[in-house]
Structures are given as C-alpha cells and as structure tokens.
Amino acid sequence: SGIPDENHWWRLASSMPSCVDRKALRRMFTRLDHNCNGYLTITEIKQGFSKFLGEKQWLQMEEVVREAFDQVKALNSGTKVHDDNFVDFKEFSQLVSEIERYVYGRFIEAVERGGD
Structure with a gap:
C-alpha cells in the first residue's frame, strides 16, 4: 500500500537531530542560515529540509513543517521583537521538537497497525 511503514518513519526519525543534541541543532541552523543573520525564514527551512530529507520524504513532511x-x-x-516570518535558534529548536514528535507519533501508529 501507499502508507509508509514503521521502517520508513523510524529511518526518518533517526535521521533528525534530536532536540537534546544542541550541537547538531546548531550546525543544522547554521547551515540553513545562508545570510548568517541569526534568523531563518520558512523558505530557508523548507529548502534546507527538502535537501536534507530528499524530495519524496519532503513531500510527506512539507505541511508538517509549515504547521510546526x-x-x-x-x-x-x-515575546519576540523580530518579524513573524522568521525564527531564531530557540524557536528553531522548538520547531524541530514539534516535527520530531510528529514523526515518532507516525512511527508508533505504524507499529500499532502492524506496519501495513
């Protein structure tokens, strides 16, 4: 079937830098921050994640990233003085945490349904 199985979600989850690993998050943030201003736009995040995940996985995650x-x-x-179209490092950490929570949730769902 076209439904991703548990192995798909596990591979995706294990490829993401954990929010606990702040050094990996900082490296990812720095790579995505092409103009080095300390902020990321949704466009920079989308471009980075699509390159990081690959086109097929990105298409499954694009809406999740936007919602996060x-x-x-x-x-x-x-609480922020910068524009709503940008995130700083702290907000980026929260964003990755939300995405990670979603991916692990899909993994658990796939395991529960038997990896259809």
Missing part, C-alpha cells in the same frame, strides 16, 4: 512553524510562532507571539 506556525505553532512555534503562535507560542512565542508577543
């Missing part, structure tokens, strides 16, 4: 971006921006609204 919007969720992080809503969570931090009123």
Whole structure:
C-alpha cells in the first residue's frame, strides 16, 4: 500500500537531530542560515529540509513543517521583537521538537497497525 511503514518513519526519525543534541541543532541552523543573520525564514527551512530529507520524504513532511512553524510562532507571539516570518535558534529548536514528535507519533501508529 501507499502508507509508509514503521521502517520508513523510524529511518526518518533517526535521521533528525534530536532536540537534546544542541550541537547538531546548531550546525543544522547554521547551515540553513545562508545570510548568517541569526534568523531563518520558512523558505530557508523548507529548502534546507527538502535537501536534507530528499524530495519524496519532503513531500510527506512539507505541511508538517509549515504547521510546526506556525505553532512555534503562535507560542512565542508577543515575546519576540523580530518579524513573524522568521525564527531564531530557540524557536528553531522548538520547531524541530514539534516535527520530531510528529514523526515518532507516525512511527508508533505504524507499529500499532502492524506496519501495513
């Protein structure tokens, strides 16, 4: 079937830098921050993640990344002085955490349904 199995989600989850590993997150943030201004736009994040994940996996994750971006921006609204179209490193860490939570959730669902 066209539904990704548990191995797909496990490979995706294990390829993501854990939010606990701040050095890996910092390296990823720095690589995505092409203009070195300390902020990432949703476009920079999308381009980086699509390159990192590959086209097929990116198509499955694009909406998740956008939702995580919007969720992080809503969570931090009123506390930031920068534009809503950007995230700083702290917000990027939260964004990756939200994506990671989604991917692990899909892995658990795939295991529970028997990896259809």
